[in-house]
Structures are given as C-alpha cells and as structure tokens.
Amino acid sequence: MLSGILNSLAALMPAAEAGGDLLHPPKGAMLMLAVPVLTLVGVLACTICAVARVRTKLPAWISVACLAGAFGCVLATFLGYEGPRHAVGFEWIHLQWGGETPRGGGQVPIRALHANFGLYVDTLTLLWMLFVTGLATLIALYASEYMAGDVRTAGYSRFFVAFNLFVFSMSCLVMADNLLLLYLGWEGVGLCSYLLIGYFYKKPSAVAAAKKAFIVNRIGDLGLALGIMLIFVKFGTVEYATLLADSKFQGFLAAATAGDFASIPWDIQLIPALLMIGAFGKSAQFPLYVWLPDAMEGPTPVSALIHAATMVTAGVFLIARTFWVFQVSEYALPIVAWIGAITALLAATIGMAQFDIKRIMAYSTVSQLGYMFAGLGVMTSVGAAFHVFTHAFFKALLFLACGAVMHGFAGQLDLRKLSGVQKMPGWRIVGVTMLVGCLNLAGFPLLAGFWSKDMILAQAFAEPGYSAVGWVLLLTAGLTAYYTFRVYFRVFVGPQHFEPGDEVHGHDDAHGHGDHGHAHAEPAHDGHGHGDHAGHAHGSGGGQHGFHPHPPGWAINLVLVVLAIGAFAIIPLNFIGEHAGHGGWAADMVHHSTAGPLPAGAGHAAEGHGGGHAEHGTFLGMDPHKVMYYVSGVVGIVGIGIAFVLHLAGRTEAARSRADGLLPALGPIPGWAQHKWYVDEFYDFLIRTPLWVAAHLFHLVDKLIVDGLVNLFGFIPRALGKAIRPSQSGVLHGYALAMAGGVAFLLLIVLMAAL
Amino acid sequence: MMHLLAQANPPAPMHAVTLGHYLFVSAAMFAIGLIGFVSRRNLIIMFLCTELMFQAAGIALIAFSRFHLNHTGETFVIFVLTVAAAEAAMALALVVLLFRRRESLSGEEWASMKG
Amino acid sequence: MILGAASIAEKIPFLWPEIAAFLATCVVMVVGLSPNLGTRRLCAPIAGLGLVAAGVLAAFTTPEGTGPLPFLMPFAKVVLCGVGLVLLLLASGVVDRDEEAVIAAGKATFNPLRTNRAEFYAFFLFSLTGLMLCASADDLIWLFLALELTSLPTYIMVTMSRTGRDGARSCEAGVKYFFLGALGAAMFLYGFALLYGGTGTTSLRGIERAFVSQSGSGGINSIAMVGMLLSIVGVGFKIAAVPMHLYTPDVYEGSASPVAAFLAFVPKTAGFLAIILLVSTMGWTFARDGSAAGGHSLPQLVLLTLWVMAALTMTVGNVLALLQKSVRRILAYSSIAHSGYMLVGVIAGPGDGTSITRNGIAAVLFYLLCYGLMNVGAFAVLACLDRKAGDDSPELETVDDLRGLCSSHPVLGWTMVVCALGLMGFPPLLGFFAKVPLFTSAIAAGEIPLVIVLGLNSAIAAFYYLQLVAAPMLEAPDTTVRTEPTGHAARPMAALISAASVVGVAVASGPLMEAGAKAGGKPVAKKPAEQPKRPPSGPSGH
C-alpha cells in the first residue's frame, strides 16, 4: 500500500532543494551516507540474529565490522575533506502551503516545512563523528567480551541491536542538515539509552533508571522541540545552512555583535533559551542531571559509550552547532556558563562522597560536562569541543577500566571493598590504563585533559564578567583531581584486598536474564572463561571464600590499551595547525564550522586566544592565557596530593582511610553530599509526588465528577420518570383528576402567559 | 376562564337574560359535571356526569345559535344528543359487563394495571 | 354557512371511500352471523376488500376538498387504508378464539349471541370509516361526528379483545378508555361550542374567514380562542398528548396486541387530522411575539399550548417508558412520545408548502404512516407468539420474553429489531426518514429549542428501544418460557409486511414524501403573500 503511495507520488515530489551557499556538490556524499547505512545494516543483521536465535558472538563481530566500516568512512571523508558537504538521502518531511491567489488579489507566498533526511558535513561534524564511530568500534569490541555472559540468551543480540541503533541515531544527530533530523537522532539516542539502561530488565532499579532517563530527557526534548518550532516560525526553515544564511538572522547577529540586544525581539532571544533546555537534558546539566548517575544501571560499555563519551555530549554539540543562534541572545550564554559551573561544582562535591566507583565516574562525567557548558558559555566553543574530544577518550577509558573491575569482581564497585587491584595477577593493564585515565581527568600537566580543561579555565578568566565562573571551575578542578585519585589510590594500589560483589545487587553479568533453572547449576570453581562465576552469588556474605576474581581477557585489555594510547596520541593534536597550543587541530576543526567565530565578528570575543580584545579579563592581574597552565596544573597536583595523603599514605587498613576520620569534623555536609544533596528526593517531593497526587485526584474527578455528571444526565430521565410515575396510579378517578387538573393547569399557564 | 368570559360578555344590568347568563349556566354545568366525574365512584353516576358536560356544551351551542341568529348550533345539538345516546347505550352495556365480573360498580375496583 | 341538503349532495364525491367502507361494514355485520364457519371466515376478506376499494376510490376519485387543507384527503385516506390492511391482517383471530375452538371440537353449536366476530370486524371498519371522515371534514359538526365514530367502536374493541381470565384486564382497559374518552370528548365538544360561539359558524372555511377578519381588527375573539385551546387539549386525548395521556399504557396493556396496534394508529391519526384541521383555521400567519398577523407562526396562545404539550408529551412518554418491563407498556409510552414528536410538525406548520423538508404538516402525515407501520410491526411480534408458561397472559409480555427471538423465530425476532430501531429513528430505517422532515421543517420554522428537545428525547428513547433490540438479537433464549406461534398465519404476515416496509419504504420513501408534501400543502393561490424568510437576494447580494 505504502509503496503505492510512493510510486504515485514520485511525480509530485519536487526535486530536493539545494539550499545555501555553504554547499558543494555532494562529492563523497556516498561515503558519509554510508555511515548511517552501515549502522542500520548492523541493526538489521543483529535483529536477524535475534530472530534466528543465534547464540554465538556473531552479533558482536557484525557490529564491530559495521562500526569499523563506519569509522573508516568517516576517516576517509575527513582525509578527503575539502569543505562543507551536503548529502540528501531522501525527502523526509516536506509540507508546503501558500501559493494560492486569494480573492482579494495578490498571492500568498509559498511556505514550506522542509526537512530532508540529509547530511551536512563540516569539520564540527567530522570531529564528533570521528570519536563517536571510533569509540563505538572499540567499545563494541570490548562489549563482545564484557557481555559474553549473555551469549546464550537473546540478550546478546538485543544489546548489539540497541548499540548499533544508538550509533545510527548519534550519526543522525551529528550529521543532520536540519534541526528536525537532529531531533530524530536526539530522541533516538534517548531511546537507545532507555533500552540499554534497562538492559537488565529484571532489575527494578534498572527499569526505573531507564524510565527516569527517558522522562527527564523528554523534558529537555520538549524545550528543544519548542526551540525548533520557534526557529521555524521566525525564519521559515529548520535547515542550518538556510537559517545561518538568512538575511534577517544575519541582521540580528550583526546587532548582537554590536551589543545592541535591545533591537532583537524577545522571541528571537528566546530561541537559545529553549534549545538550551534540550541541551541541559541530554547533557545532564543542572537541574536535569539526575538521570545520568542512575543510568549506571546499564552495562558498563553502555555507560562508557553513551553516558560518558558520546550521547551526553550531544548537548554540547547542539550548542556548538547553533552557536551563532546563542549569540543573538543577551542572556543565553551567561546562563549556559553559570549552569555549567554550578553543575560542575555540584557534581564534583557529590562525586567526592560516593563509594560506588562507577557512580563516581558518572558524577565526574556530569561535572566535566559542566566544564564543557561553561566553556561554551564563556565563548570558547573550541575549548568545549576540545574538551569533549579528550574527555571522550579518557572517560571511556576510565569507565571501561571500572567495568573490567566490575566484571572481574562479580559486580563489586564499592571502593571500600576493593584494594590493590593493580597488583593482582592479570590486572596490571587495567591498573595502568586506569592511571592514565585518572591523570587525564585530574588535569595532570601536559596530558590531553590538561590542555583542554585549561583552555576553558583560561577563557573563563579572560572573558570579562566570568571570573566567578572561573574560580568555581578552578575549585572544581581541584576537587576532580581529589576524587579521581581517591578512586585510584583506594582501588588499584595499596594492600590487596577484595570482597566480591553481590550479583543480585550490583553485578550486571548476572545470569538468568533468559531462562531460569540452570543458572545456578554451574560449578563455582571454574576460574577461566567468562560468565561462569554465577555460583558466587551464594557466597556473597562470605567474603573471599571460594571467589577468584578473573582478570579481563584480550578484547578488554586491547581496547583499554588502545584507548590509553589514544589519550596520549591526541596530545600532539593540540600543537598542530593554525591554533597550535590553543586547541590545535580541534580548534581548526571547530573554526571551520558553524561553531566558529562569527562571520561578521568584528572584534567580538568569539574565541579565547586572540589578543585583540577591547577588554580582557585577568587572573589576579595576570593574563589568564599565560598563567593558567601553571595554576591549573598546580591545582590538579594538589588535589592528587590530598588524595594521596588521605587515601593511600594515610590508609591504616584496607577499608578505612584518614579521610574517614576527617568526616565528623565536617558535620552533616559529607552525609548530604553522599545523599546527592537530596536533589532526587527534592524532585520527588516537588514534581513527582504532586503529579502522582494530581493523577489520582484526576482519576477520582474523572470517575466521580466528569463521569458522574454524565451518569447524572443519564439518571435524570429515570428520576423524572420515577417522580411522575405515581400519576399513573391505575385508578380511574386519579386519571380523571389528573386530566382535568392538567387541562386546567395548561390553560391557566397559557392564559397567564398571554395576559 | 370564567373571568375571561365575564369580561367578554358583561351581563346586562337588569332582568334581561343575556348570552352571558346562558354561558354561565353552561359553564357551571360543565364544571359540576367535571367535579362529579372526578369525585364520584359509581360508574353510572360518573357516566351521568359526562352527560352533564355534553349537555352543558349543548346549552352553550343553543345560546350561541341564538346569539348569532343562525341554526347551526341547534343542528349541532341534535347530533350531540344522538352521540350522547349512543354513548349511553355503550356505557350501560359496559356497566353490565363490569358488574358481572366484579359485582360492584365502583370505579376503584379497576386498578390492576398501573405504573 | 348552513349545512343544507345541497351542500351534502355536493360532498358525496368526497365520500366514495367512506361509502365503500360502510358498505363493507354492513356486509360484514351480516356475514359474521352465519352459522357456517366458512362464511363467517369471509368477514376478514370482505373487510379487506372494502378497504382496498376505499383506498382505490380515495386515490382516484377524491377531488380537491373544501376544508383548509384541500389536498389532505386522498393521501390521508390511502395511507390509512394501507395501514388498515396491515392492521386487518394482524387482527385475525383476536375474537372468538375460544368459541371457535369449542365449536370446532363439537362441544357446542354456533350461537350468534356468544360470538363477536361480526361486531369486531364491523367496528374495525366503522372506526376506519370515521377516520376517513375526519380527513374529509370541513365542518365542526362533521369533525365531531367523525371523531366519535372513530372512537366509539374502539371502546368496544378494547373491551372485547380478550376473554377468559384475561378478560378482566381488557374490561379494565375498556372502562378506563371509555370513561376518560367520554371526558375528553366532552372537553373538545365544549371547545367546539365555544369556537362556534366565537365565530358564528361551524364551517372550517367560515371559521378561517372569521379569524382572518378578527385578527385584522383587534385580535381573535377570546371565546373562540378559549374554544380553540379547549378543543386542542380535548382532541389531545385521541393522540395521547399530555395531560390526556394517562389512559394509554393501561389500555394498551389491557387490550390484545392487535387492538393495541389499532389504538396506536387509528385514533391517533384521527386526532392529528383534527388538530391539523383546527389549527389550520387560524393559520400559521401570526408573528411569534404577539397576536398581530403577518408572521409565520400560529397565534401565540395556540403556539404556546402546543409547544408545552409537545415538549411535555415527548418527555413524559419517554421517561416513563424507561421504567417499564412490559413491552406493551413500553410501546404505549413510546406512542405518547411519538405524538409529542409529531406535534412539533404541527407547530412548524406548512411553511411554503413546496417540499416536505419545510412542511411540518406533510412531515406529520408522513410520520403517521411510518409510525403506523413500525408500530404495527412491533405489536405484531407480540401478537404472533403465545407464551406457554401457564400464567394468565398468553401473549408475550415482558422484554425478557423476547430474549433470543432472533434465533428461535428469526422472522419475528428481526421484525422486532428492525421495528424497534425504526421507532428509535435509527438511520437508515423508516423512522429516520420520518424524523428528518420533522427536524428540517421545525428548523425551517425556527423552532430550534423544540428540535433540541426532540433530539434529546430521541436519545432517551434510544435506551428503551435498545432493550427491545438487545433482547431478541443478543440475549440467549429463555428456556423456562416456551413460546409458540399462535397459528394465525396472517399475523406473521403482518409482521413481515411491516418489517419489510420499515426497510423498504425507507429506501423508496421519496414518492410518499412528495405525496405527503402535496397533501399538507395549502392551495397556492390562497396565500400569495407568503414569502420565504430570507429573500434570495438577501445576505450575499448575489
């Protein structure tokens, strides 16, 4: 039926419009189109595996192959990059109206809502796609081993279906040539996140976390959707190219550049505010960050890819992509900066007080995303993008390392119950790579994380009016270094000690996702292979009795090593290209995209490195761009030092450290931080409970009042009937009386009405 | 109703018997018949009350006939009497039938169907 | 105008149908007394022949009448002959069942004093003759006599319709019907007297002229107005309009189904014809807001009376029907409600008379036909089956008795379903096509509130009609009550004919509607001043 419509309408379809002068003929378009196509092939192939009940690792290899192919395509495009490209797959939504001639004369102009399934590829896209597809390939490889416990069930295929679908959605999000397709990807990644967080669907906590993620994201999505609508209404297009080239928009931009915000209508200024809400939701910014820590219920590869490296940076991407739009508003970027700073600090404080290492990493992700937003807010889209790029590597690395620990210790994630892991046989690679990741995250000098973080910090001080943001970020940098190394010092070094995890509670490799009855039948002392330590669940109360942590296999180790090398390999990128030392390659990439400086930007502080600012903030009277290297390096090292003192040197026994002794001195604050400042409870109280009450109330209202009224209307005739039924007494005289009375009454009222 | 009629045809001041008087008698008869019909229980009396109402109409017709100086009303009365006679025959037959069944002439005997 | 011999001779041409029916009546009266069963059985066919003859004569010989609605006669008479034929089929075997059974068994011999066949068919025809006379009436006296001729036989038919233990119920029905009927008759007779008093004539045309001149000079005479109101209310007894409706359920319940079907059609039609004739003497030429002439409405007082009667009648009928369990009582109350619907058409009036869609009178006439058919069908189902459960009523009584009828007696079951849906006004059945002209004409007349009341009442009615649909169609048959056909082949035939027409006439209702429109129309020349409410050149200027 559908194909019928398609064929019949083929003639109707106007040729896909080529819009904007940013476009080149779609040379190499096929290469970029291959990215979503390849991932879709992955989705379909894995679905077929699920349907055909394939119970091997085939889905994983298919996925790795598809994703690697996609990465190859992106790489090839990157290497052959000549300028922005536009590739139209097909016409997705094309709604046209107007054009008729009204009776009064004249002609109504033709308007259209036009959203192609089209790709817009510029350097920003490529930057994102490179690490998205690259990391996805690596993590798929990692997951092939990590998820091996589920090979015997349909879950394995299911995992990779969702995994591939995620990369597909992400590529739509990043490569879209219009906001609507971006929205498709935006919600698509949300769906995949939902499916993957809820992968262990038997765990109520996982289901709840998945739900929470989706719903909180939807709040943001609504903002984004409204923003898109507002853009469409004001500019008549949702395509970036057309929008940015729009003369009216250019006018607003010029006004904004000149500082004349008063001449820009409020609704134009509202656009970034709406888009921002979307970005906050997806990138887990305050106040919508609450879903991300819970999202750690998903399998670790998912946490690494989606909830650390790629999906959560979509908000940064959105703002970077529409960076010019954000500049037409007086308040948009300051809000972004402050929200970023607040999020960074808040998450860091919570992260300090957590004991679950995966959760600490989650809060650190939130915190680092806050950095990125602050970077965007202080006008260094380069810094933000650069930080996204480096963060993707080291945070994925950290997660994967944590995942390896979790995998090996039956789900144990509590840093009080693990110690000295690095020295255990087979865990050296994990420990070393973890150290690389931690150093990056802590901003240890000269590492990738250091350079990118430093750019944001420096710009925060350099940008007038934002030094408070800068101080907050600086403080956060110190806290970050501390909690990062708190993890490292407690888990990976120190005396060897461990307690295996409780499968039921934490371990995501738990058996029996599929069928009952055989999971517990396996011998407990196998020691090799994967997915066979289920029996330990019985001994969870008995400490180490009968439990042997099994070190990661080749796939996990390989991925960890590759990522660690990658984290070093990207350092030199900072020192090549036109912006060497200030983002380097990444800066070049951003500069040549829509996130770059304003086309008409005369002297506007769009970038954080030029010296030509009319006014320039300082860091304690010094040029922040020069001193910040040292300051941030020192802060990082101090943080690491404190962690060393409290958690390694001062650790008296495996489970306790000097920090625990310090806690009472701080009063209730650590408790509050441990309880995440009660934000979840606050939301529960402020939003969920009222809604829940309202829902019940509405239900009652519906039953009693709305339906009650209906029933009442149904009841009225019956009641009326009952009321006048006595008149039908069956007695002749009664009838006669009623008739006579009725006639008299009727005539009386008629006559009275007449007189 | 009476009030209206009185207004329309004010009785003449002195002894002359006017249309108004006839109509008053007619209306009174009609009312008496109606009240009797409603208040009495005996079926025969009730029927007689309807006859009274018929004849009230008859009086009015004759009075109007006189008033309009044509004979239509009188003609009408003849027919009314005929119909009244027919009804009377039916009434008596019915009453006999009913009496056979219930041994009573009270209208209240017949109230099995109601509601 | 004096009723003279000459004018009677002039009126003979109108009366051929009545004369035919009357002749048939005479024959039936004699034939029914024959000791020979075969001869006695000729009663019904002869009555049928009489009706056919009357119908044919009505269709082809009746000239333009002299009353206010000159085209009314042929249509009304043909319609009532048609419905009368179906009623006649249904009436087979109403009387003398026991006696004939006894005679056939040889336990008794034929005794003309004990059988009622002759009387029953004669009364049947008498009543229909009276009804036809109603349609021909051009004088108050005539109208009065016609109404009484319609009613008097029905009193007896009700009373004799059941025998044995059930006879008590038909006697009760008879006593209520007769006494209250006499009261009603007295009322409209008094009203007629006052009408005569107020206008000085009994000729309807004469009264019309008198009203025209009165309204031209200071308004309609109060006595005539009171007479008119009293007449309308009194005739309301025939159509079972509030407040004269009270007898209806008891009488319908007490009498046998065929007679109840008869009551629901014949006196009702007579009543509507009478009301239409009466109000058309005043005409729909008054403004709504006062008694001044020059509008498109009835005089305010009449309008108000009819309005209140219509609204109350539909509402009371429907809300009381909601509470009933007995099918016959439901149909009785629904009959009240339907009278209310039809009064809407009377209120709307003939409009410009060109089309049934704007002619309320035509709508009423068409509705009478449709209602008669649907109603006969519903009663026929009840009449067709005997209930063998050993209690006093051999006929089906409650809604529960209808359960599973569609599977046990498909023809009867579906007849009930179709007729109930039709009565509900469910499209695309006959009731819907009958209601649409009522809707359109009332809206065209500006009676939108009344249309809303009508709509809401139809919705209320849907509830109890749905029961009548659900019980035969959806419920499982009640195994405790055994139902058997009565053995009168004519009755299922009547049911089938009605059901077929409820479906079939709906599909081809056009010609009937057009005929109805013609019948309800006024002579064109008589009202040249009548104008459409909105001149065509009005709003858009094009």
Add this chain to the structure above:
Amino acid sequence: MALLALILVPLLFAGYVALRPEREAKSIALWGTLGALGISAWTLFDFDWGQSGVFQYAESFSWVDAIGLRLSVGADSVSLMLIALTAFLGPVCVLCSRTAITHRQRTFYAWLLVLQAAMTGVFAARDLVLFYVCFEFTLIPMWVLINLYGSTNRKKAATKFFLYTFTGSLIALAGLVYVVWFKWSVSQQWTFDLYELQRTAARMSSAEQAWVLLALLAGFAVKVPLFPVHTWLPLAHTEAPTAGSVILAGVLLKLGTYGIFRFALPFCPLAIGEYAPLIAGLSIVGIVYAGLVCWVQTDVKKLVAYSSVAHLGFCVLGMVALNDTGITGSILYMINHGLSTGALFVLIGMIYERYHTRSMDELGGLAARMPVWSSFMVFFTMASVGLPGLNGFVSEFLCLLGAFQASHEWAGTPGGTPGRLGFVYAAVAGTGMIVAAIYLLYMVGRVVFGPLVEPHGHGNGSGHGHGNGAAHGNGDAAALPRDLNWREIGTLLPLAIACVGLGVYPSPVIQGLRGPVATTVAVTKEGAAYKPPARADAKPPEVSR
C-alpha cells in the same frame, strides 16, 4: 465504482458470512476484508494525486428526491487515506479475533464487516444525510460487538457507548440540518451536498455559526472524544473485544475528527476561529489530564484507552490551529494513532487471551516469558510516545507546530500563520509528550520489564516448562503458545511496517494531503474573512419570523 465496491464488498461478505456455517465465518471474513484491502490498495495507485483535493471516484444516485437526498460518494485524499486505514485494519481485526472469539462467530464477523462498510461509507459520503446515516450506523455493529463479546461489564459499557454517542450525534444532526436550511434560505436550493453547502454555510452570522459549531461538536467531540465528554471511551475500550477496541481506537474515534475537518471547519469558520482557543484549551486539558489519569490505571487496556483521549487531544489541537501544518498533522495523526494504538490493543488482547487478565498487578516482566511480544510492545509504545522515526512523531510534531504557528504574534514571519493559539498552547500541550512518556513507560516498565509476575495458575517457571499455553490448565479452547505464533506476528508485522514507513518516509502522504488541506484552509480563511453585508435579516431565524 471503487468506493461503492469498498462499501458493498464488506456488506456482501457480511451477508455471505451470515448464510454460511459457523466454522467458515472467519475465513470468509478474512477474504472479505482482504478483498476490501485490495480494492483500497488499487485506489491508492489509481487515485489522481495531482488532484488530491478533488473528490474522485464520484458517484451520485438519486435517492429520496423529496428531501434532496442523494446517494453520492467521492473521495479526496483525506477520505481515501482514512478508507485505506479502515481497510488496512480490517484483516488485522479478523486475524486478531481468530482464537479470541469462540462463540457466535457468524454474528461477530458479519457485524465486523458491516461495521467496516459503514465506516467506509462515512469517509466516502459526500451527502450530509448519507454521512449521517453511516456515521450512526457504525453504532449498532460496535454495540453488538461490545455487548456480545466484551468482558464482564459489557452491557453497561455498550449501552453507555451507544447512548452517549447517539445523543451527541442527534444534536449534530440538528446543526447539519440548520446549515442545509440556511443554504435554502439564501439560495432557495435544498440540498445535502457537501460541496454546495460549503459554499454558503460560511455566510451564517457569527452567532449562528457558534450555535452550529456547538451542535456539531456535540456530535463530533463526543466521538473524538474531547475532554469533558470522554468518559464513555475508557469503559467501552475496557469491555470491548480486541477487534472492537482496534476498530474503536483505529477508526471510530476518527469519525469525530473527520467530522470536524469535513464539516465544522468549512461550515463555521468564523466561530471556529473565535472558539479555537477554547477548543484547543479543552484538548490540552484532555492531553494532560487524561495522560495523568493513565498513569494511575492498573488495567492496561484502560490505560491505553485513556491514552487515546490524550492523543486525540493533539489531533484536535492541530485541527483547530486552522493552518496547513496543524491540519495536515491532525489528519496524519488520525492515521498514525489508528496504527499504533490499534496495535497496542491487539497486543493487549494477546495477553488477555493467554492470561485472562489485564491487570498490571498480576502481570509483570513478560519480556522474560514472551520476548517477541515484548519487542512489539516496546516498539508500538515508542510509536505511541511519538518517537521520531516512527509514525507518531511526524503527526504530533506537526500538530504542535501548527498550534505554535497559529498566532498573530508571528504576523509577518516566514513560518507564522494567523490564528489565536501560539507559543503557550504548544508549550503546554507539549508537556503531553512528557506525560505520555511517563505513563507509557510506566506501563512498559511494569508489564514488559521488571521481575516476572504472572497470574496465579500460570506457572512462573517452576512447574511449567516452556510448553504451550494449553498446559496452563485454564482449559483454553485455543492452544496458544507462550510467545506469539506466526499468525499473531503476521497480524502485527504489517502494522509495524506501516509505522516505520510512515515515520521514515511520510513525505508522500503529506504531499498527498496537500490538496484537501489547502482547500479546507482556504475555505476556512475565506469564511473567516467574509463580512456579511449589513442586512436586516441577518439575524437568527427566531427573530426573523
């Protein structure tokens, strides 16, 4: 002839079903619906999409001339697509009833086919009375289906459904007749022809239009159902058999929105322009309110039923935006909601057949037991939530965008249209997206995910192997496997494909709708711009007499 065939084929097959023995009923019905589907598919090919705003396949026969009633049918692309939806759901209904309906099958399938004919008639009718006849006639089959094949409370539900909608539509009839009468009063032409009436109806004074609109809404809003008059729907849905629910949600509710599109918009443009904020407000209340009520349901079917109220709120919102975007979105919404919600009802029916319960307290974590079913469930839930890439999104977004655009605030901007809604309406309605996510994920979270919960007597893994449902001891007549069988998958798969298809490539459909939508918008605009010349008789008829 194609449209007449689409009406007659199901009718003839209904008759054939009634005449043949009980056991042949389902296959005859299947062939009948497939036949209709075939014809409908052919019309989609054959239709002249270049003239999508023109009524094609037009046939007109004289019926009852006395009241100007003609048997005239015709379809523009809106009608055609809705007919296609009806035809598409036909086989789905037959297939999903195969094992669910075990008694009085002939009655069931015959009425199902009659229902399909009546619904097709509604969309095909170009004559007001024919429309009304079909509109009303859908009630009887549906009433029978609920009354005979529903669950415990079925009789009450069926009666309520019938009376509620019947009452409303009688009032709507009064409104329609008024329009006809108005036409006559200005042009002395008595006709029920839709097109003819459209040309004059807009000349009614704004007060008249308001009353007519109110009357029409009394019929159509109940059917939709719009917020305060929705309570029949959850009851009817809960009690109806699966096929009944599918038809009810899939097509019957659309009769209301279709009626608004076809009649309310062109007939009373002034009034609808004036009351658009009010109607939109009601739909928004419905969206949020019904959404929240969904959240506290324990009966899955009731939840989905309430979700229909919320969803149709979007549909009406788009409609009263009175611009191309909104109306296109609204019509797309009709189709999309039919597919996704219909599928949800099918899925719930499958569960009910297996477990004889729909309570979320007794069901949970079925993903472990029925992975295929669960996948479909998640899929259609996502379609229902409005996930981009699936069908629900396009229509929901367009409806919201339509409401967003329709504001004088945006006068002169390239994407704005005149109207009286705007940002706030879209934003508040947009929260419905969040609420939808809340309740649908709540349902999925409980039924599909979470720890396995099965009703007592349906073994939770210990006593039973992975055998057939027949082993459950409930004495099911139909031995259903634990997870879906091929017949059931075959029922769902076309729906799923349609959902993806309409989500990924809605462009042809949107283009196809352009003609009729543009016509309607133009008529609405023209009507709203029409200023009746000052005239003495431009008053309601009560006064004019």
